[in-house]
Amino acid sequence: MLRMSKGFRTYLTTGGLILAASVYSACTSGGSQTETTNEASQSDFIDLFDGTSLSGWRGDTALWRVEDKAIVGEIRPGKELERNSFIIWEGGRPADFELIAEYRMSGQGNSGFNYRSEELADLPLALRGYQADIDAANTYTGQNYEERGRAILAFPGEQVRLPSVDGEISEYAIGNIWTAREKIDSLGNRDSLKQHIKQDDWNELRVVAKGNRLQHYINGVLMSDVTDDDEKNRKLEGLIGFQVHVGPPMKIAFRNIKLKNL
Template sequence: MKALTIGTVTLSVLVMASCGAGNSQQNAGDSSDSAEYMELFDGSSLTGWRGDTSLWRAEGGALVGEIVPGEELANNSFIIWDGGQPADFELIAEYRMTGNGNSGINYRSEELAEPLFALKGYQADIDAANTYTGQNYEERGRTILAFPGQHMRLPEVSGSVSDYAKGNIWTAGEEVESLGDRDSLRLLIKENDWNEIRIVAKGNQLEHYINGTLMSKVVDDDSANRKLEGMLGFQVHVGPPMKIEYRNIRLKNLD
């Protein structure tokens, strides 16, 4: 599959109200009523993004990733934002998934030399069945750090990642508290419709929200394996034909 790259980014800054409302858990980590956000996607082109243009396009005001029948992937592929490597930030976007696939937003990640457009790092997971949507998955790293409904602490470890990553789960994690029943949380996610995803990363604390509800939280005390800054990218995942759309993608740096 031939991969093409897209040029560098031009950012616009606007002022908008914070998204999400609800109980105290839902508002945890919420932004102020008025704050500066950067729009990461202009709604009409892939300016500022770099990825495989046979998989990604701008269409209908959305950043669209699609796997079509007969063009299945050998590896997960990302479209990568070229505007920087955020450290502490809040990222808000709307997404809609059709088909039976998997996607996600990687952050504080590093780009690998091979395969093309591959990222390693934290991911706010999204899947069509909403089994994993909102969890924290470390792509090409420690695997599942927190399932939906979990607040996890990751202690310091010695040894290799493979010593603790078993069955696609980071077994060294310690559950701090439950954020809710997984089956109940998944009912808050709309199928084949637009949902809002929000990531709040500050220091070693990582929070994932869907439609204003806190789905997972990680406190990463594992200094040998954690990342405190890095690249942003959106994923199309190995698997069945699917389409993922992202729109209204905006980023606020947190001091």
């Protein structure tokens, strides 16, 4: 065992205390910075829904209401729709953004979050544009579907690229699938991804749209990833809204809806 002189032991002890104090100070200081950064990041989000009214939103009040601090869309038995209908946020036309919202799907049916969309002039409350799909069976939840456009751009579990095309949309949108898409990679097996989605309970939807890259997450899991290089057909900004879909009676609820511009 190495023996140390008394003077060296005193210096080492004192130095150790100084070093320990310095490390503690650095760690606590770093922790505060992290909390501040997180708080600043959270403060960048704005609430799109006040929890009590449909102020700032435009939709068919026969289909949409506020219930238990959530925006609720419901199709009742005997009141089935002839076409899809949306409730549209009137606060702007987001371009690059991140949206987070919680949703709960009940019964059967289909819903979704539309973004970078346009309202059809001849069909009020109908949108054309990208959609983060939601369905009760979770067969398509998280996929990228272009409403009234190129149809399915990426199934759940797919990372795809959309190259430019010369022809009309009808030439490539066959069987409700955009046939010009190029699959780049797999994000996981569809059945495995489905296990991350809670049935008849609240789930978190997160959509990140930056430039021509579009990512859909459910409960923190990346479900689809699209890079849209189709300059003729892609959109880089537009309206956002939630959907009730033609089909059987259904109920969809959205709450804690937040948006951050990127």
